[in-house]
Amino acid sequence: MGRFSGLKVIWEGLRGQTGWTPMWRDPEPKAEYDVVIIGGGGHGLSTAYYLAKEHGITNVAVLEKGYLGGGNVGRNTTIVRANYFLPGNSEFYSHSLKLWEGLEADLNYNVMHSQRGLINLFHSDGQRDAFVRRGNAMVNQGDDAILLDRDGVRKHLPYLDFDNVRFPIYGGLLHPRGGTARHDAVAWGYARGADQRGVDLIQNCEVTGIDIEGGVVRGVQTSRGPIRAKKVAMIVAGRSSQVAAMAGMRLPIESHVLQAFVTEGLKPVINHVVSFGMGHFYISQSDKGGLVFGGDIDFYSSYAARGNLPMKEHVMDAAMTLMPMIGKAKVLRSWGGIMDMSPDGSPTIDKTPTEGLFVNCGWNYGGFKAVPGSGFSTAHLIATGQHHAPAAKFRLDRFLTGRGIMDEEGTGAQHNLH
Amino acid sequence: MRIPCPVCGVRDRREFTWGADALALDRPAVDAGEVAWDDYLHNRENPAGPTRDLWYHDACGTWAVVDRDTVTHAVHGSSLAETARAGKAAAGKGRA
Numbered sequence: 001m002g003r004f005s006g007l008k009v010i011w012e013g014l015r016g017q018t019g020w021t022p023m024w025r026d027p028e029p030k031a032e033y034d035v036v037i038i039g040g041g042g043h044g045l046s047t048a049y050y051l052a053k054e055h056g057i058t059n060v061a062v063l064e065k066g067y068l069g070g071g072n073v074g075r076n077t078t079i080v081r082a083n084y085f086l087p088g089n090s091e092f093y094s095h096s097l098k099l100w101e102g103l104e105a106d107l108n109y110n111v112m113h114s115q116r117g118l119i120n121l122f123h124s125d126g127q128r129d130a131f132v133r134r135g136n137a138m139v140n141q142g143d144d145a146i147l148l149d150r151d152g153v154r155k156h157l158p159y160l161d162f163d164n165v166r167f168p169i170y171g172g173l174l175h176p177r178g179g180t181a182r183h184d185a186v187a188w189g190y191a192r193g194a195d196q197r198g199v200d201l202i203q204n205c206e207v208t209g210i211d212i213e214g215g216v217v218r219g220v221q222t223s224r225g226p227i228r229a230k231k232v233a234m235i236v237a238g239r240s241s242q243v244a245a246m247a248g249m250r251l252p253i254e255s256h257v258l259q260a261f262v263t264e265g266l267k268p269v270i271n272h273v274v275s276f277g278m279g280h281f282y283i284s285q286s287d288k289g290g291l292v293f294g295g296d297i298d299f300y301s302s303y304a305a306r307g308n309l310p311m312k313e314h315v316m317d318a319a320m321t322l323m324p325m326i327g328k329a330k331v332l333r334s335w336g337g338i339m340d341m342s343p344d345g346s347p348t349i350d351k352t353p354t355e356g357l358f359v360n361c362g363w364n365y366g367g368f369k370a371v372p373g374s375g376f377s378t379a380h381l382i383a384t385g386q387h388h389a390p391a392a393k394f395r396l397d398r399f400l401t402g403r404g405i406m407d408e409e410g411t412g413a414q415h416n417l418h
Numbered sequence: 419m420r421i422p423c424p425v426c427g428v429r430d431r432r433e434f435t436w437g438a439d440a441l442a443l444d445r446p447a448v449d450a451g452e453v454a455w456d457d458y459l460h461n462r463e464n465p466a467g468p469t470r471d472l473w474y475h476d477a478c479g480t481w482a483v484v485d486r487d488t489v490t491h492a493v494h495g496s497s498l499a500e501t502a503r504a505g506k507a508a509a510g511k512g513r514a
Contacts, residue, residue: 241464252460254439255488300436300473303466303488308419310432343460400456414459415438 003108023188024195029202029227033061035382036220036229038207038243039236040064042073042183042368043360045190045201046375047235047382049107052197054376055383060199061229063222065206069187072238075305075337076368077260077292079273079284081118081178082143085134088393088406089346090141095390096373097143097177103372109189111181112287118178118273119148119156121322123167131173138175146174156272159325167278167321178273180284186371210246210357217247217356231382233358238338240361247354251361252343252399254415256297257336258365259307261315263329265289279318283326291329293319297339297365299416307336339365343399345418346406349378349387350396358382359396364418419491423475424482424498437472439463440483443503472499 002008012019035051037044040062051057064070082097084090104111122128128147135145153172154162162169195201202224209221210232219228234243244251270285283293295315298307312334319326342348342362347370349360360378363370377391398404399413411417419431439462446454466489473484473496481499486492 239466241462242466245463250457250461250463252462253464254462255464255466301439301464301469301471301488302491304491308431308491399460400452415462416436 004110023192024201027200027202029061029063029205029222029224030200032219032228033200034059034229035231035233036060036227037062037233037235038220039071039234040068040191040201040203041071041235041237042069042187042190042371043237043363043374043378044233044235045069045187045194046371047233047360047378048194048199048201048375049190049197050376050379051383052194052199054379057383058198060194061227062194062199062201063205063207063220063227064201064203065223067203068191068201069184072337072339072367073187073371074184075260075335076183077282077284077294078180078183078286078368079118079178079282080113080115080181080369081175081273082141082369083118083120083134083138083145083173083175083178084408085137086406086408088404089408090137092373092377092390092394093369094141094143095376096370099372099376100181100369101177103186103189107189107193109185109192111185111189113179113181114287115177115179116272116284117156118175118275119153119172120175120275120277121153121160121172122170123278124170128170131171135173144176146176148172148174157274159269159323160274161322161324164321167276180273180286182287183368186368190371190375207243207246210243212247212354212357215353215355217354231356231358233360233378233382235360235378237340237361237363237367240340240359244359244361247352247357249352249359251348251359252396253340253362254301255303256299256339256341257302257304257307258294258297258339259311259315259334259336260292260294261312261331261334262286262293263291263326264332266291266329274322276318276322279321281315281318281322283319283323290332291326297341298336302336303338305336305338307334339363341415341418343415343418344405344407344413345409347374347394348396349374349381349391349394351381352396419493421473421482421484421493422496423478423480424496425478425480426475429475429477433477434473434475437474437481440470440472440499440502442472443483443499443506
């Protein structure tokens with residue numbers, strides 16, 4: 001598979017689209033690799049890509065029990081942003097957004113990254129103060145934030161209910177570089193890039209055991225036979241606890257279901273990502289025209305990949321409260337993704353007590369925008385043994401030591417609060 | 419999803435607030451050390467399948483231990499959390 005280009009699209013159009021070939025190989029697993037990555041989702045694929053590209057480590061396999069990108073990277077609401085407040089998170093998501101901005105040229109793949117601007121609404125003086133602080137933190141990090149007053153929001157989002165009795169709109173924090181991307185294309189682009197650099201992408205290959213001898217990882221057992229490896233990385237958000245249990249670990253993770261919804265395709269009406277925190281509601285419009293929106297987790301541990309009705313009602317209530325016009329749209333479908341919820345709402349990229357075994361988990365409901373930065377930092381950790389600076393605070397032991405807990409919401413570092 | 423309250427019978431999920439995994443009943447001793455407390459507070463089995471967890475029935479103020487399945491959302495039954503904790507204490511497992 002060569003490079004994609006506009007010229008190639010035209011050329012293939014002229015000769016009946018007969019020259020396209022598969023975007024990656026379908027190799028048999030080898031007996032041994034330098035690095036085995038468990039999990040062929042966004043984070044696993046980007047880790048493989050950056051291992052090859054940044055560190056020249058190409059004797060790598062990505063093992064995926066289903067198909068590439070079939071998990072949360074294919075089930076999210078596609079939002080890309082860098083509007084975090086706390087040190088540790090702020091520099092990480094800032095780095096990730098910079099990678100996003102160069103991603104299409106880097107991958108030679110159209111991920112439809114659209115920096116349409118993200119607006120977080122506020123509804124009181126106190127909330128305005130909090131967003132001023134957040135905006136300043138973002139600017140200090142080198143990212144962009146603009147405080148909009150009520151009229152400023154109205155220019156961007158004239159269709160909102162500004163005079164709602166309970167939540168009148170006082171203004172919003174605009175993050176112009178925030179936006180969306182085509183989620184599947186991100187997985188496919190990284191997969192293609194990794195494959196081109198020699199990484200073996202092995203699908204329908206479920207890891208059933210992790211081989212550890214004398215505290216050192218030796219490889220994995222899989223549904224397609226044993227595979228030896230010098231290093232193994234568990235990058236399986238949504239199933240982190242099950243995979244870590246194969247290495248005798250219990251993680252600070254609870255799995256919860258987060259629902260999302262999409263309407264029938266409509267003409268362009270919502271040009272931004274709009275976040276209505278008081279209703280735990282956010283919305284954007286896909287390039288196909290569907291309104292894509294969601295709310296909070298269902299708040300009970302679940303692996304069902306589908307939610308219950310009370311949260312659906314809550315999300316629809318919030319939508320109608322914020323933008324009554326949405327009542328005319330018909331919801332086509334809804335689904336649920338399984339979130340690795342951590343006690344402080346922040347992720348983990350770290351070594352484990354087993355030598356050569358690494359863990360990347362705990363992305364809560366924010367994993368999609370982290371895909372480039374997470375892969376970059378995880379690859380750095382695997383290749384060099386040193387934490388990559390922007391992700392250096394994502395430690396597994398922070399709940400034990402109390403150092404570096406990143407509780408972005410300020411609700412306390414315990415389960416079921418984020 | 420409907421959940422059986424041990425006091426009121428089967429009620430809508432809306433009447434309940436989810437609490438935590440039922441291991442919350444298995445509290446370490448005050449002097450058990452930071453590793454034991456970290457494990458208790460933060461680390462989880464987080465099973466995909468049968469689980470036992472704590473639900474609070476907002477309507478009557480009861481904490482219940484609910485047997486259910488995290489994959490299918492099937493709910494099999496429940497008991498009073500108070501009884502479950504007393505049972506643990508009687509079995510010598512309770513460390514509180």
